[in-house]
Amino acid sequence: MSSQLINGKEISNTIRTGIQKEVQDLIAKGITPGLAVILVGEDPASHTYVANKEKACKELGIYSKLIKLPEDTTEEDLLAQIKQLNEASEIDGILVQLPLPKQINEQKVIETISPLKDVDGFHPNSVGKMLLGQETFLPCTPHGIMKLLEYSNIEVAGKHAVVIGRSHIVGVPMGQLLLQHDATVTYCHSKTKNLQEMTKQADILVVAIGRAKMITADYIKEGAAVIDVGMNRDENNHLCGDVDFDSVVEKTSAITPVPGGVGPMTITMLMYNTVQSAKTKLA
Ligand SMILES: Nc1nc(=O)c2c([nH]1)NC[C@@H]1CN(c3ccc(C(=O)N[C@@H](CCC(=O)O)C(=O)O)cc3)C=[N+]21
Numbered sequence: 001m002s003s004q005l006i007n008g009k010e011i012s013n014t015i016r017t018g019i020q021k022e023v024q025d026l027i028a029k030g031i032t033p034g035l036a037v038i039l040v041g042e043d044p045a046s047h048t049y050v051a052n053k054e055k056a057c058k059e060l061g062i063y064s065k066l067i068k069l070p071e072d073t074t075e076e077d078l079l080a081q082i083k084q085l086n087e088a089s090e091i092d093g094i095l096v097q098l099p100l101p102k103q104i105n106e107q108k109v110i111e112t113i114s115p116l117k118d119v120d121g122f123h124p125n126s127v128g129k130m131l132l133g134q135e136t137f138l139p140c141t142p143h144g145i146m147k148l149l150e151y152s153n154i155e156v157a158g159k160h161a162v163v164i165g166r167s168h169i170v171g172v173p174m175g176q177l178l179l180q181h182d183a184t185v186t187y188c189h190s191k192t193k194n195l196q197e198m199t200k201q202a203d204i205l206v207v208a209i210g211r212a213k214m215i216t217a218d219y220i221k222e223g224a225a226v227i228d229v230g231m232n233r234d235e236n237n238h239l240c241g242d243v244d245f246d247s248v249v250e251k252t253s254a255i256t257p258v259p260g261g262v263g264p265m266t267i268t269m270l271m272y273n274t275v276q277s278a279k280t281k282l283a
């Protein structure tokens with residue numbers, strides 16, 4: 001079967017063109033959207049993601065403020081920084097890059113961010129609203145995946161969607177958004193028995209495990225759409241996903257690559273949320 005390559009880079013660019021227009025309109029009205037990114041420590045992958053976020057802001061005309069803090073930053077100092085940003089009128093969105101060093105309680109950090117500036121959609125206030133189907137900031141990766149499906153004309157309603165992974169950042173909200181679009185949703189995780197039996201029922205399979213190339217052809221139903229959230233390094237230090245792309249591609253009707261699939265969409269939806277936040281300043 002011939003498979004559709006879901007080009008996240010291209011879909012991102014299409015959506016970013018629309019966002020750029022919105023930014024220009026806001027700037028014309030005296031409002032420059034602003035995003036603050038706090039990066040604690042020296043994790044190289046985090047530095048790459050943050051650099052990509054900065055680049056996207058620059059391209060779209062969004063003001064970005066990067067705050068780099070040392071690995072040994074205290075929780076108290078980080079919370080104080082966040083509180084300042086909560087009050088800063090030039091800042092519409094606050095993102096604290098995860099994971100954080102072990103001396104810092106992530107949940108406490110997330111709950112300190114003003115829900116009005118929670119462009120990651122991780123605050124309990126945002127999570128609760130999402131669960132209830134109320135308007136709020138949606139978490140960027142699951143929201144980006146819904147956009148990939150939409151722009152690729154992959155129907156969700158009535159389909160069996162299987163999500164592997166139950167993180168608060170990806171798996172759990174992913175299943176919820178798919179449910180809201182009328183999919184039948186199954187969650188799988190590390191304690192799931194007979195994972196292959198589950199995934200072989202998926203019309204739409206979303207993989208967010210964090211293990212390089214774990215999902216091979218044996219896990220895939222013929223004609224499935226496969227979305228790979230993984231971001232790993234293989235034995236040659238090349239970026240790769242959780243899906244063994246070469247093994248599964250022929251069985252799929254559509255599939256995302258890594259890189260160039262979900263990653264760019266995560267950043268695009270962050271830009272989207274930041275602009276949505278800035279728009280609340282309009283009279
Ligand atoms: N508070 C918070 N919010 C996040 O949204 C968040 C986070 N913490 N911590 C880490 C994860 C991961 N993440 C990615 C963003 C962009 C790419 C991305 O741009 N990927 C490119 C390639 C990147 C590369 O070249 O290494 C691609 O897939 O094409 C990947 C991963 C956001 N995250």
Ligand SMILES: [Mg+2]
Nearest residue numbers: 097098099169
């Ligand atoms: Mg993380």
